[in-house]
Amino acid sequence: MVLELQKPRPIWQIMFSTHHTDVGLMYLLTSLTFFFMGGALALGIRAELFYPGSQIIADSMTFNRMFTVHGTTLIFLFLLPFASAVGNYFIPIMVRYKDMAYPKLNAIAFWMIPPAAALVWLGFADFTWYATPPYSIISAPGPAADMWIFGLKILGVSSVLGAINFIVTILKCKHPDMSMGQVPLLAWSFLTSSLIVLVAIPTFAAALLMLLTDRLGVSGFFNPAMGGDPIAYQHLFWFTFHPEVYVLVIPAIGMMYEIIPRFSRKPIFSHSSGIFAFVLLSMVSFSSWAHHMYATGMSFTEKTVFMIGTLAAVPASAMHVFNFIATMWNGRIKFATPMMWAVGGIALFFSAGAGGVVNAAMPLDFQTHDSYWVVGHFHLFVMGTIAFGSIGFLYYMFPYITGRMYNERMGQVHFVMSFIGTVMVFFTQHVLGLYGMPRRVYDYPPIPEWITMNQIATVGAMIIGTSMVIFLINMIYSSGKGKIADTDDPFNLGGKYYWPYEAKNPHH
């Protein structure tokens, strides 16, 4: 096995195990594999947009398929499985239970991912990750589109199974001595995000079935030629996928709640306000879905309602940022790699949120909607916040998983390059959007400002790509040949800062 080399076990023992750390490891390796696959597509997209005209991709259809699979992969096959990996490793330990509540269900939820991923990748659909009708019904080439629909269906079921498992583990299996108020914030983040999954996903599951039968021609839910309403699909889609943004971001914030106090060597400023903000966020996540749809021709009243619902999410997010800063305040901060990623992630979270306020304000949205601004905006969330938190947490749990230490210098170089690259790509894309460049375009007219900004973005993307190669080398090399870590305090923080929980990884 690549990881856990201190006590090697045959790979089949890990693959067919239902123990939470083994399932967690499978989730982790799967998600990292797809992180690199989806990232490679992103580099292809950026290389193509380096200059007007065709660079490395021969036709627009291939390009369209690439950004569709890029988005689908990184959301459903990297971010979600990564969160599940962390949850599997840590939730049972944090609530002091021997395993997840339903170990077999846990393994089943994981094993639904590879076939779904195969469907998405072998199909290579082109209708963007929204799959908006009528395009997805009358125009998108099959069988790619149908394979995507089936793949997403399976991933949805997997998410729901995982969510049920987390909820039951936290609520029903936690140690009787432990009150809900004492449950660590990381576990609270999984509880709230899992509740969102349970409420949100069924809507999209229904929409996918309707989309499939529409494609088969036996129904016309979203097909205007048969009396259907394509806007209805967008409502169903965003009712699931706006909350889904919070499903991704809440666990990442939970991971930062583990990292920040350890490396500040201080307790969290306010545990209760963290819990409060998680619960509040999970509720307001359902009040803002149609802010993605201002430009579909919504009435003034509808837009006003969803603008208020969107702005309502800001105070709850701001509470987390305050909690992080107040925790670091006067702390003895050690800027080891995980802390760098967490602090960088918070800075980018703040920027992403500020951009989100602009999108929510109705008249400004018509400047930014469907332009590169939006691409920059949500990438600051998914890359700048969620992936940064996740990668930081991967460094943090690396000694815990492998019993070895990664190379600190390489980790820091990885962070610095990724941070610079992220700023170069996604801040520039905000400005590019204000200059009017639409998203999802294979080619663009040779407007000098557009060319310059696309080139800055492409260079930034290549810097991120290079840093990820350093990351990969560091992870592979260190898991086999890294220094043996002191698993009680691998970061030399002193005391019980690193691991305040009783249980250890049983494989060491």
Place this chain on the structure above:
Amino acid sequence: MGHHSNWPEWIYIGVVIALMVWVGSEAWNAERLVEHIPADAEVIKVTGQQWFWTFEHEDGTKEIGELHVKVGKAYKFEITSKDVDHAFNIHDYVVLLDAVPGRINTVWFAPKEVGEHAIQCREYCGLIHYNMRGTLYIEEADKKS
């Protein structure tokens, strides 16, 4: 839970909420003004289809890929689509609205200066989405009328 007082957090949250109320009310007010279509606005029917724009003026004149309008007049676009979703966009005038088959969406604008501006599609619509572009020509108003 905490052993310390939380008052800085509450002040901070109060400031954030006040900011959001301000942003929200300004946006509400601006959008209310922007959406008020002048009564004398001339109607232009805009139709999107894979992958070009068609325009029909009130007098029946049709244009494909280009649109000619006059300075100083108000125009109301009635936007629809023949096949899949598109988004009609004149970025320089912040005109942006989806073209959805089976629906007519309306937005208005009043050109201020003579000039040429790009018209583009901002909603993914397939193979040639990237080149579903047109040109808006803003011309001098007729002396006679």
